[in-house]
Amino acid sequence: MDPVAAKYIGAGLACLGMGLAAMGVGNIFGNYLSGALRNPSAADAQFGRTFIGAALAEGLGIFALVVALVLLFVA
Numbered sequence: 001m002d003p004v005a006a007k008y009i010g011a012g013l014a015c016l017g018m019g020l021a022a023m024g025v026g027n028i029f030g031n032y033l034s035g036a037l038r039n040p041s042a043a044d045a046q047f048g049r050t051f052i053g054a055a056l057a058e059g060l061g062i063f064a065l066v067v068a069l070v071l072l073f074v075a
Contacts, residue, residue, distance in 0.1 A: 011071040017064025024057040 032050045036043035
């Protein structure tokens with residue numbers, strides 16, 4: 001296999017992490033909204049944890065982007 005083709009395939013696979021992170025953030029906020037509508041009095045207590053989960057999911061997406069860029073331009 002051509003090394004350039006392998007580099008592009010690896011970068012494309014690493015970019016899948018960005019899409020999956022976006023799906024994870026949507027899942028976090030969707031479940032938070034569903035729970036907040038069921039029990040509005042407990043929604044304020046869970047609001048901070050929602051943003052911590054979103055930040056962790058976004059961090060993984062950014063890490064996947066960095067891996068893809070390293071594969072394209074450094075390796």
